Amino acid sequence: MTTPILEIRNLHARIEDREILKGVNLIIPPGEVHAVMGRNGSGKSTLSYVLAGKEDYEITEGEVLLDGENLLDMDPSERAAAGLFLAFQYPIEIPGVATMTFLKAAMNAQRKARGEGELSTPDFMRAVKTAGTDLHIDTEMLKRPLNVGFSGGEKKRAEVLQMALLQPKMCILDETDSGLDIDALQVVSKGVNALRAANRSMLVITHYQRLLNHIVPDVVHVFSDGRIVESGDKDLALQLEAKGYADFDGAAA
Amino acid sequence: MADYDDIPTLKENIDRATVDSVLALDVDKYKYGFETAIESDMAPKGLSEDTVRFISAKKNEPQWMLDWRLEAYRRWLTMTEPTWAKVHYPKLDLQDMYFYAAPKSSPAPKSLDEVDPALIAMYDKLGVPLREREILAGVERPNVAVDAVMDSVSVVTTFREELSKVGIIFCSISEAIREYPELVQKYLASVVPVSDNYYATLNSAVFTDGSFVYIPKGVRCPMELSTYFRINEKKTGQFERTLIIAEADSYVSYLEGCTAPMRDENQLHAAVVELVALENAEIKYSTVQNWYPGDKDGKGGIYNFVTKRGDCRGDNSKISWTQVETGSAITWKYPSCILRGDGSRGEFYSIAISNGYQQVDSGTKMIHLGKNTSSRIIAKGIAAGFSDNTYRGQVSAHAKAKGARNFTQCDSLLIGDKCGAHTVPYIESRNGTAVFEHEATTSKISDDQMFYCQQRGLSEEEAVALIVNGFVRDVLQHLPMEFMVETQKLISISLEGSVG
Numbered sequence: 001m002t003t004p005i006l007e008i009r010n011l012h013a014r015i016e017d018r019e020i021l022k023g024v025n026l027i028i029p030p031g032e033v034h035a036v037m038g039r040n041g042s043g044k045s046t047l048s049y050v051l052a053g054k055e056d057y058e059i060t061e062g063e064v065l066l067d068g069e070n071l072l073d074m075d076p077s078e079r080a081a082a083g084l085f086l087a088f089q090y091p092i093e094i095p096g097v098a099t100m101t102f103l104k105a106a107m108n109a110q111r112k113a114r115g116e117g118e119l120s121t122p123d124f125m126r127a128v129k130t131a132g133t134d135l136h137i138d139t140e141m142l143k144r145p146l147n148v149g150f151s152g153g154e155k156k157r158a159e160v161l162q163m164a165l166l167q168p169k170m171c172i173l174d175e176t177d178s179g180l181d182i183d184a185l186q187v188v189s190k191g192v193n194a195l196r197a198a199n200r201s202m203l204v205i206t207h208y209q210r211l212l213n214h215i216v217p218d219v220v221h222v223f224s225d226g227r228i229v230e231s232g233d234k235d236l237a238l239q240l241e242a243k244g245y246a247d248f249d250g251a252a253a
Numbered sequence: 254m255a256d257y258d259d260i261p262t263l264k265e266n267i268d269r270a271t272v273d274s275v276l277a278l279d280v281d282k283y284k285y286g287f288e289t290a291i292e293s294d295m296a297p298k299g300l301s302e303d304t305v306r307f308i309s310a311k312k313n314e315p316q317w318m319l320d321w322r323l324e325a326y327r328r329w330l331t332m333t334e335p336t337w338a339k340v341h342y343p344k345l346d347l348q349d350m351y352f353y354a355a356p357k358s359s360p361a362p363k364s365l366d367e368v369d370p371a372l373i374a375m376y377d378k379l380g381v382p383l384r385e386r387e388i389l390a391g392v393e394r395p396n397v398a399v400d401a402v403m404d405s406v407s408v409v410t411t412f413r414e415e416l417s418k419v420g421i422i423f424c425s426i427s428e429a430i431r432e433y434p435e436l437v438q439k440y441l442a443s444v445v446p447v448s449d450n451y452y453a454t455l456n457s458a459v460f461t462d463g464s465f466v467y468i469p470k471g472v473r474c475p476m477e478l479s480t481y482f483r484i485n486e487k488k489t490g491q492f493e494r495t496l497i498i499a500e501a502d503s504y505v506s507y508l509e510g511c512t513a514p515m516r517d518e519n520q521l522h523a524a525v526v527e528l529v530a531l532e533n534a535e536i537k538y539s540t541v542q543n544w545y546p547g548d549k550d551g552k553g554g555i556y557n558f559v560t561k562r563g564d565c566r567g568d569n570s571k572i573s574w575t576q577v578e579t580g581s582a583i584t585w586k587y588p589s590c591i592l593r594g595d596g597s598r599g600e601f602y603s604i605a606i607s608n609g610y611q612q613v614d615s616g617t618k619m620i621h622l623g624k625n626t627s628s629r630i631i632a633k634g635i636a637a638g639f640s641d642n643t644y645r646g647q648v649s650a651h652a653k654a655k656g657a658r659n660f661t662q663c664d665s666l667l668i669g670d671k672c673g674a675h676t677v678p679y680i681e682s683r684n685g686t687a688v689f690e691h692e693a694t695t696s697k698i699s700d701d702q703m704f705y706c707q708q709r710g711l712s713e714e715e716a717v718a719l720i721v722n723g724f725v726r727d728v729l730q731h732l733p734m735e736f737m738v739e740t741q742k743l744i745s746i747s748l749e750g751s752v753g
Contacts, residue, residue: 052708055700076707085708092705096723102709105719110710145723162709 003068004029005170005201006051011062013050020046022226023062028170033202035212037237038223039245044205045089047223048174052086053079067169080106081113083169087159087176094146099158102146103128107165131164135191152179153187160191171195171202177211189214209241222248299348302326305458308353312427312461315434325447325457332451338614339643339675340583342556345521352459352492416474421505422467423478426494429465436467440498444527444564444591452523452585453560456492460525463493468503468534477733479508493524499534501567506537508733520545522581523558532567532594537575540588541736543743544580551610551639554582561588565597568623573600575731577740578615579747587645589618592626592654599628602731604740606721606747607640607672616646616677621657621687630661633725636672637751647679650687657687665695666724668717668751718745 006028013021020043028034038044050057051064053076064071066082074082094102108118119127128142135157147155156176163171173192177185192215196202204215212220212234220237222230222245229248230236240248297304305326309319334344416423422433430437447457468474499505522544528536538561547554557580563572574588590599601617619628628648636642642665650657665674676693698720706716721744722729729737 052704054704076704077710077712080708080710088705088708092699092701094702094706094720094723096726097719102719105711105715106706106709109712109715113710166709 002030004065005067006203007065008051009063009065011047011050011064012060013046013057014060015046015057019060020057020226021050024227026221026228028201028203030201031196031198032218033196033204033215034219034221035204035206035215035217035234035237036221036223036228037207037209037240039207042223043226044207044223045174048086048172048203048205051079051172052076052084077109078113080166080168081110085163085166085168085171087156087163087171087173089175089178091147091150091155091159093148095148097146098143099146100128100142103142103162103165106162110166127165128161131161134194135161135164136187137161153181153184156180156184156188157191160188160195164191164195169200171200173202173204173206173215175206176204177206177208185211185214209237212237224248298351300350300352300459304352308459308461311353312430314427314430317434317438318430321441321447322458325454326459328448329451329454329458332448332454334451338585338645339641339677340585340612340614342583342612345556347521350521353461416476419472419475420469421472421474422465424465426460426463426465426496429496433465433467436498437465437496440496440527440529441494442527444529444562445525445560450560452558453525456494456523456525456560460492460494463495463524463526464497464507465495466497466505466507468497468499468505470500471502472500473503474505477506477508479510491520491522491524493526495524495526496529497527497536497538498529499531499536499570501532501534503531504535504537506539506733508539508541508736510541510543510736510739520555521558522555524560526559526561526588528563528572530563530565530567530570530572530597533569534567535571535573536563537573537733538563538588539575539731539733539736541577541740541743542580542584543747545582546580546609546611547582549609551582554611555580556583557581557586558583559586561586562591562618563589563599564591565594565599565623565626567597568594569596569598570594571598571600573602573731574617575600575602575728576604576615577728577732577736577743578603578605578613579743581613582611584611584613584615586615587617589620590628591620591622592628592657593622594626595623596625597623598626600731601628601630601632601646602728603632603644604635604725604728604744605632605642605644606635606637606744607642608637608747608751609640610638611640613641614643614645616644618647619649619659621648621650621654621659623654625656626654627658628660630659630663631727632661632663633728634663634665634674635668635721635724635748636665636674637668637748639671641673641675643675643677645677645679647681648689648691649679649681650684650689652683655684655686657682657684657689659687659689661689661691663691663693664724665693666721667695667697668721668748714745714749717748717751721748 004027008024008026011021011024012019024047036044059072066084069082071079104124111118137157141154147158150158176188180188204217217234220232220234221228222240302323305322309322445453448454466478497507528538530536544555544557565572572590576588578584588601592599599619605613605615607613616632617630630646632644634642634644644663646661648659648661663676665676667674674695678691680689680691682689698717702720703716706719711719722741729740732740
């Protein structure tokens, strides 16, 4: 059997005294796109932060393997270099740092961590230009400080641009559709779909079905009260949209 | 292809070789902590009239200069150390210091060949671009002239011939006193009076060397003038004296950068820099200061008590100070502008970084005297570790300064929770037409910013360096190319160990 890109076993996590993840189990094989749906406050975003290694959470139980390696032993930058990428729901502003500068710093930091040499400027520029064109990102935007004064659409496109350049194994998209109008949603989805590949998996976190019309998942999971309570194919998302989450609230009990 | 990712705005006229040689400068964390064994010709320990006479005699100075020094010394005896700055340090025992030390084997060398090889080797280690070698090898036209100062005596002055073709004088102050006494007598202490403050008066009595620049009327200096200072002798205070005069319609850009060997005792540095800009003249003065800040427990390190002031004496003249302060245990420094000429303009761009137990009290004064004078202050303070970082600034408009304008922006960034950032602005206006604006912010690097950067693969230190470089970007852009590249590296080095 091929090693899953992501394997989560009985993951429990808390913030201060409050347990938020209460035994998450999830296996994502290479090349698959899984969606996690759930109402606000169900712990979906916490799952993404815990996987990326945000300090605020304490893992009390369970383990996570990224392509067979113990993810929870790594610090956030090591996880990134190992191939984990989180597209943030609310991308953070970095004043004074041109988007271009940030991209280069991130790519070179990951290359360094993997023992590779720095990217030459012409190679870097070529890569950025190629990836940027499909996402409608021009040189002007790349000169602006990262996420500072960006519109909702620009922020999400910049996230996908980073994903395209960093070539992760495992992409986590946290509410990527939030703050997007329909045109922007199409551009962003197209960018994400272009990154689907046999050796790359994705976890798409959302509470609206509409994103999944654009990024069609292989598997849909319903998240409620800190765990996955139901899994199915893409039709499960349509069911949820029609009936709401109420049917699943008791399922975990 | 434009390499605009690292450098916000590339200045024009920057020769590729300059960029390369600056890039080659390896700004490693205090690797400059070594001593060079060069025999010194020292004055006896302590400060007295005899010390002053000894220094003056060593310099072959004319009688008027000795008299001037002695008068300063007598004034100084009546003065006391200022205590208003937010810095704390054990009292200095001036009688336990040497006030003069000079490398013995270098009586005004005419070329590199005459210079003590140990000195050249030392500059090699420092990466000082003494590019005589390139010229000898016929590589290219240089565009940085270096007046290298080590232990108070100018050792090599390069490219003077090229400068003298257009009438520019760039030499040590000692030489200027001997060769151009009328210029020195006219301008010395005309900006910073002998009795200006305790340290400036002390400097007047015992200054040993420094640079002298004279740009004649209508001349645009064809290269950036640069001086590298270095403190090398045990317990030797450094008292440089720099005087720059820009005649009407002239322009000069001057760079000052410093490193010092590692020491386990405090070293005093009290320089005086005076700038005079006549009608329509412009002087741009840039400093990168990374003297030894003391060890991680706050022991040792340089005390830096500097008086820097520019006089926009002519109408429509302009003086611009840009400073990057990363070193010294104590920094007490307020590069200022007297805006005397109508329509004159003063600028102050500052990056002050403190880490460990460093204490920085720095800022500027913009004194508006003439009509329609304007000034701009952008100060960025970054405090980490256990350090204290104070911006202290004064903006004033006198009754005749109709239409004076000032814009001040002071931003402080805190890293960690054991450091302090303070902003102390003084604003005075004696006429109703002056418009002064003051903006100040204090922020911390947020956990979210750190997490975001780390999620993209940056280590904690790389993330801090990137965020801080972004924070100081408005000021970095005002640095000459040579310093901009070096400064970006220096910022990372200065903040090493500030997180985690």
